[in-house]
Amino acid sequence: MNRKLLALPIVVGLMTPVLAACGSGSGSGDDGKAIVFGTTDEFHITPQAPAPLDPVTGYDIQSWNVFYNTFQTLLRYPRSGTDPEPEAAKECHFADGLGEQYRCTLRDGLEFSNGHALTSKDVKFSIDRMLAIKDENGPYSLLTNVDKVETPDDATVVFHLKDPDATFPYKLATPAAAIVDSEVYDPKKQHAGFDIVGSGPYQLDSFKEGDSAVFTKNPHYKGTIKLNNSKIELKFFKNSTDMEKALKAGDIDVMNRTMTPDQLNSLNISTDSNIKLTETAGTEIRYLVFNTADPVVKQKAVREAFAQIVDRQAITRDVYKRTTEPLYSMVPAGITAHATSFYNTYGEPSVPKARKVLKEANITTPVELTLSYTTEHYGEATKAEFELLKKQLDASGLFKIKLQPVADWHAYTDAGRKHSYQVYGMGWFPDFPDPDNYVAPFLAKDNFLELAYANPQIQNQLINSTRQKTQRSATFPDFTAVQNIIASDVPMLPMWQGKQYLAARSDITGTEWTLNASSTTQFWELGRGVTG
Incomplete structure (x- = not known):
């Protein structure tokens, strides 16, 4: 049924x-x-991940499934609509005209699951701790715009931001801002083991x-x-x-x-x-990351030719049986400012166009590349997806592809951040429903992928411009520009959008x-x- x-x-x-x-x-x-x-989903304690249930370490869908149910945040998303509403807070607002100071008042009588009182000091502790530990696998990058947190009294929290950010309330509704017990959690190290002390609806x-x-x-x-x-x-x-x-x-x-x-x-x-x-x-996306520090991949023509050959329609049809949709931008359909920049730039898959791009750049073919993917994290269809990708690229005669499956998720992401792969697959489940969350986590200065690619216009101008606009429809021109730059430079290649x-x-x-x-x-x- x-x-x-x-x-x-x-x-x-x-x-x-x-x-x-x-x-x-x-x-x-x-x-x-x-x-x-x-x-x-799997949760394991390993030397690389000793604290799988600590909000400072978890920035993936399985961890957040647990965090959303066991920790409180100041704000949360309602059943319908996209604007965060009070949760641990009874009221929050920007306290200045510039969007650089955000003030929240807590509900009365808040307690953690162990009976300890929850006050503004715990909120400050949780934010400061996230930024102090700065775990490479965690969501600290969502909060790097926080300059300092003040607590005038036990019920009041004031966030001072480095730059205006209209999306800050959205970030406070994510587990990046999960409130932990300052009497239990260490301010400078991870909370190891399978133990949670939160104030959320479940313990x-x-x-x-x-x-x-x-x-x-x-x-x-x-x-x-x-x-x-x-x-x-x-x-x-x-x-x-x-x-x-x-x-x-x-x-x-x-x-x-x-x-x-x-x-x-x-x-x-x-x-x-x-x-x-x-x-x-759904607004889940899958995409490929190109390591632009690699001697082969750093050649823009290689990335362009790759993008020109990939047949997303075949992947969504033959591998995912139409349970996903082809995606032509890092900002998916259903999110404000979505554009089809990759389709506008490359059109339908074309081997002749790809051959022309490589020839004009004097690149010898076939180009040898290794495509890496995780066998643990994104489901059993991932293997078939990458096998079809290899088949498409090899069949063009322009590429010779080797596949590299990696079982351990943490080892996989660590290697990606260290630029150990040429091209590798990733997925993204949004932190909040705004185009900023499909741009900044990948392309801002403190992006969680630690990309070798950096675009000054995106980092210094366009992201900051969009965050100054409280009316999110006014961000269309800037986010369209970002999507067009990504399609032109191809540091990443969007593949499909999930339901x-x-x-x-x-x-x-x-x-x-x-x-x-x-x-x-x-x-x-x-x-x-x-x-x-």
């Missing part, structure tokens, strides 16, 4: 859905029984590496979220096949990340009344609200209703 949630191509927030199937039910009940949520009761994690309702929580259940069990699976079997057997109630395209299509046409598939618009899917037993309610605009999971929306 399939239910689709339709969305118009406008700024994507937590959109009010339109249901096109039966059994949506909003009357969720809580019988005290855990709702078991299946995932192929983490247990974590068995490679098996399961149990979250229960936090009795100390004071915020705006209404829980439709009192217990969530996160069940970890090695592969999506075993996860689907568990769902059909009734051993789990819900599954999300990561399902294969074949599974999604099978569930879409299934007549099994016990299982329902929910589809929503969001969640499969659940028919008695589970709230699935239409469970995945937010960042593809993160809001456990509190899930409830248990009537089967069928």
Whole structure:
């Protein structure tokens, strides 16, 4: 059974859905029984990642799935709309006309899950700690515009920014600004192990590496979220096949990340009344990163010819079975200022055009390149995607491609930042629904990829210009210019844009609200209703 949630191509927030199937039910009940949520995500303690559940270390979708449910932020996104609303704060506003000072007042009586009082000092501690530790795998780059944080009293927090930033409230609604207990977390080092002390709607009761994690309702929580259940069990699976079997057997109630395209299509046409598939618009993107410090890749003509050959339509059709859409810009459809710059620049795939580009640059063919990808993080279809990429490029006669799969996610990202790859694949789940979040994390001075490529116009002019505009529609010209520069210089190559899917037993309610605009999971929306 399939239910689709339709969305118009406008700024994507937590959109009010339109249901096109039966059994949506909003009357969720809580019988005290855990709702078991299946995932192929993995959390491991390693020397490179000793603290997988510390907000300073996690900047990926699986970590944020946990953080959104266990930590509070001053602001959060509502069910519908894109403007952050108060959560741990009862009110926030820019306190000056320049957009350089942001002030928040906390709710009364806030407490962490251990019963400790939460005050403005904990908020300041959390921001200062994020910036002090500056973990290379963490989201500190979202907060680097913070100059200092002041706490005039226990209920007031004042952020002083280095430069005007209209997107700052959006950033305060992400786990980069998760509030941690200053009596528990060390100000200068990671909080190792599987332990969480937050003030969010859930507390983490247990974590068995490679098996399961149990979250229960936090009795100390004071915020705006209404829980439709009192217990969530996160069940970890090695592969999506075993996860689907568990769902059909009734051993789990819900599954999300990561399902294969074949599974999604099978569930879409299934007549099994016990299982329902929910589809929503998504703003996840996949892209390739070009290491412009590499002797071969630094030649712009090589990157242009590569972009001229890649057939996105074939990849979304043959690998992803139309569960994704071709993407021609780093800013996806559904986000303000989206443009189709790569299509405008390169048009349809063309080997003759690519050959001409290389010939005019006096580049000998075939160009030998290694394409690297992770086998752990983005699902089982990634391997097939890169195999088809290799086939397309090799078939042109202009490239000779070698594939390099990498199993360990942290080793993979570390190598990318160290410029160890020529070309490598990455994905992006947005921190917040604004075009800034598809530009600054990759192209600002403190970008998390640590790209060898740097464009002064983007870094010094265009990003700053967009952040001074509180009316986001006024940013169109600047963001269009950024997208056109990326298409011209090709430091990255956008590949496809994903949709969001969640499969659940028919008695589970709230699935239409469970995945937010960042593809993160809001456990509190899930409830248990009537089967069928």
